[in-house]
Amino acid sequence: MKTNLLRIILILIVWSSFNTSKAQQLNHELGVMIGPVGFRGDYGERGDAETNFGNTGFGIGLSHYLNFAYSSRYNRYFNQHFKVRTQLSFHKTNLEHYGVYVNGGSDNAFKLRAMTGSASVFEIGTGLEWYWKDIREFETSANQITPYAGLGIGVAFANPNNETSLPGRLGSIDNTWPTFLWDQGEEPRISNTNITTGALNFQLGAKIKLDEMSELNLEGRWHVYFDDMVEGLNPSSGNKYNDWIFWVGIGYIQYL
Secondary structure, three states: HHHHHHHHHHHHHHHHHHHHHHHHOOOOEEEEEEEEEEEEEOOOOOOOOHHHHOOOOEEEEEEEEEEOOOOOOOOOHHHHHHEEEEEEEEEEEEEEOOOHHHHOHHHHHHHHHHHEEEEEEEEEEEEEEEEOOOOHHHHOOOOOOOEEEEEEEEEEEEEEEEEEOOOOOOOOOOOHHHHEEEEEEEOOOOOOOOOOEEEEEEEEEEEEEEEEEEEEEEEEEEEEOOOOOOEEEOOOOOOOOEEEEEEEEEEEEEEO
């Protein structure tokens, strides 16, 4: 089922990136975005401020936009308020455990403090962006600002890495927090195996017109993954949600 879903996502990405570009009167734009990424998985305590700020990494994204504002082949509202965006992105976060469970001098707290990890994720995705103002009005007027929102789907290729500063490999009763232990025959609860999964992404942001051919954007992105092993952890308790990220980025967009 997961394999079929990923094939559908890849087909949608290829279709939006190449098939629609054959139409006439479409404008193309290229953009780059960088900024901090907060990774939310099974490292740290849910809702803990130290976890939220401590497990923060960095991301970079490259985007291609299809702009329909100057075409007469489509519905006018769609032309003036939507763009198709295809994005390649990479983010990496170093991860640690924070919160009440790592405090104190117990053996389990010591095991949790000794455990560290990282998640490196490459994504390719596509989606639609909706703009508050008419796109043509925004692009042909100076000193303009327009809010926008977006929804997309993509494929994520994740490379997790988990280790401990204690002797031995993670997964041993001597160096591993109990909820990450697994019985023989079960799926491992700690993994350093690469995975491929789907992702939904949502965006909110604002664009600022710089000059005739360029603009800046400030954007918040929320990526929800279809798997809980993006960072390679799947504890036996306290595990309610799949992994997700929140990314705040600043970008530059050049019209072609």
